[in-house]
Amino acid sequence: MxxxxxxxxxxxxxxxxxxxxxxxxxxxxxxxxxxxxxxxxxxxxxxxxxxxxxxxSEKTVRYSQVFDLTFEGLRKGEFPNGSPFMISDITSPTVLNRVYRQNNLEAHDLKIDDFRRSVTIQPYAPDYALIRSKYEARLADKKLTPTDIAELQKQMANELAAAQSGSVIITLVLPEQRSLSKDLAQKILLDIPSSWADRAINEQGVLKPNVPVYSERIFNKERFENLDYLLGMDLILNSIKLVRSNIASLKEQPNASTLVDDESGFTLVDLDKAIQDVADYDIRQIIDPIKELGISRNPEVVKLYYTRRLADLQQEQKLWKDRAEVIRRVLAGYSSDKGSSPTAVSSNQNNMVPQLGDAFLDRLLEVSRQGSDLEFRQKLTQEVLKYENQSIDLEQQIAEIKRVLATMSNGQGTDQKLRDVYVKVVQEQLPSVLDNLREYTRVMGRMYEKQGKQNAGNISQLVEAQGGSFRFYTNPxxxxxxxxxxxxxxxxxxxxxxxxxxxxxxxxxxxx
Structure with a gap:
């Protein structure tokens, strides 16, 4: 087939x-x-x-420099004295105007408005991309719970914020026809944060301790001459207390024991003793004869002032005594019946004196809820002692005012010649006392500023240029x-x- x-x-x-x-x-x-x-x-x-x-295209030249911000409080966005910090302040118009004049940029055919527009500043974080990639890789894990994801995102935000808060980059971009030499451009970039730091430290006081300090103006001569002798002396003594409270606050600052005023050689301890001596001796030498002789420019005005002051002090003293008595009753009731300790206070509230105030009652309830039985009794006892001490201090002031009023009532018949002698003493010695107090207050102000610089650093520590970070770019x-x-x-x-x-x-x- x-x-x-x-x-x-x-x-x-x-x-x-x-x-x-x-x-x-x-x-x-x-x-x-x-x-x-x-x-x-x-x-x-x-x-x-x-x-x-x-x-x-418009051809430009770019210069940049990286700077580290190293002052305390940077992470919280504030200076050592507690005032707020913003990086935009570094390139504020005031700072740029100063840099423009310092470097005579007008001679380089650069207008001041063009210069201000050419300067920019922004946070600098070379590790920013690495931080994001690290956390994004961890967040890609499908086994993470919503809580884990939220925690990782929070950590990433904190780490990114920390990376960006410590450094800034300042950039100067100029047209090619107005470009500057590398040396001059670098000097300008270095001058910008330096001028900002100098202004912040010396004009705004950002490195000073966060302590409100009085100036010598509180001892103004004309202010005291317009008051009666006794009232003027009281005002001086009260102002001295304020200055000494400032000194006490400065003593609590770091390195206070080594602080010395460059002009006077005073330490804080020396200064406090000098001001105390003025109160104990110089002013007493003036005020004691006035009190003993009842010397006054206008006796009726002085009597009215001290009478009103006496009534206020007596009312305040009664309030402290009432508070101490209430706590004693609470403590006695607690000791007799331990089982009612936290509630004993609240059950007695209706029996308390109304003028004690809600703040006092709230404080008492707060103490009653804290700690063990022994701690509760100890805190109540401490409260009693505090209120009794307040009452004793007021008792001293009340006795002094009563003495002054009695002297003024009985001393109007004092020999006029003797009165004139002591009035002359007041008029001669008071200006000298005020001058000394003003000088001591100026010394305290200088020590306050010096302490701030010692504790927080100087300009070079407020902002520092990163070595080798200067860059120069042209249009390729x-x-x-x-x-x-x-x-x-x-x-x-x-x-x-x-x-x-x-x-x-x-x-x-x-x-x-």
Whole structure:
């Protein structure tokens, strides 16, 4: 039986459907001339585009410098004295105006408004991207719970904030035709934070301790001359207490024991003793004869003042005594029945004197809820002692005022010549006393400022330039992104050219 000659050979049919890779490569290679021409055209057009863009663009010069902020309180956004800090203050118009004048930039054909617009500042964090990538990798874990995610996000925010808070970068961008030398540009960038720091320290006092300090103006001479003798002396003594309270606050600051005033040589202890001596001796030498003789410019006004003052002190003393008595009753009731300790106070509230006030009752309830039985009794006892001491202090002031009023009532018949003698003593010695007190207060002010600089540092520690961080940039003809774009375009054009040439070749073959 013979086979049918019309039936095609399966093996031949299968071979005709296979792709000949060698032939394909030859076809691709045959397109090389077209590809080269296309790439050259693209390259020429790209170079033309870059050249035109460069010629038409505004050419600038960029200078930058990184600075570290090192003062205490930076993480909280405040200076050592508690005042708020913002990085925009470093490049404020006041600071830039000073830098402009210091460097005589007007001679470099640079207007002050153009200079201010050319300066920018922003937080600098070289590790910012690394921190984000670290936490993003951890947050990608699908096993994390919502709580874990929230905690990681909080940690990332804190770490990013910390990275950005410690450093800033100041940039100066100028037109190429008004560019400066590298040395002058670097000096300007260094002068900006230096001028800011100098202004912040010396004019705003940001490094001073967070203590409100009185000035010598509280001992103004005219202020005391307008008052009666006794009232003026009381005012001086009260002002002395205020200054000594300032000194006591400064003594609590770090390194206070080594603080010495450069002009007078006083330490804080010396200064406190000198002011105390003025109160105990100089002023007493003036005030004692006035009190004993009842000397006054206007006796009726002085009597009215001290009578009113006596009534206020007696009322205040009664209040302290009432508070101490209430606590004694609470303590006695608690000792007799321990089981009612926290509630004993509240149960007795209705029996307490109304004028004691809600604040006192709240304080008493707060004490009653704290600690053990022994601690409760100890705190109540301490409260009693505190109130009794307040009452004793007021008793001394009351006795002194009663004595003054009695003297003024009985001393009006004193020999006029003797009175004139002591009035003259007051008029001669009071100005000298006030001068001494003003000088001591100025000494305290100088020590206050010196202590701030010792504790918080100087200008170089407020802000410091990072060594080697100065950078100088000009407009390049080609940037890295341009090179990347060119490579991508050449690759796409090459592939597209090969495809189009091969398609055109196939069409020609079919047409034949």
């Amino acid at each position: 013979s086979s049918n000659p019309q039936t095609p050979n399966p093996s031949i049919q299968r071979d005709s459907d296979e792709i000949d890779l060698g032939d394909l490569m030859l076809r691709i290679w045959a397109t090389r001339v077209y590809v080269a021409k296309a790439v050259l055209v693209v390259l020429a057009l790209f170079v033309l585009y870059i050249g035109v863009s460069y010629l038409l 003809i080609f940037e890295s992104k341009d090179i990347t774009l060119l490579i991508i375009l050449m690759a796409l054009v090459s592939v597209a050219t090969v495809f189009l040439v091969m398609v055109a070749s196939m069409i020609r073959l079919r047409n034949k």
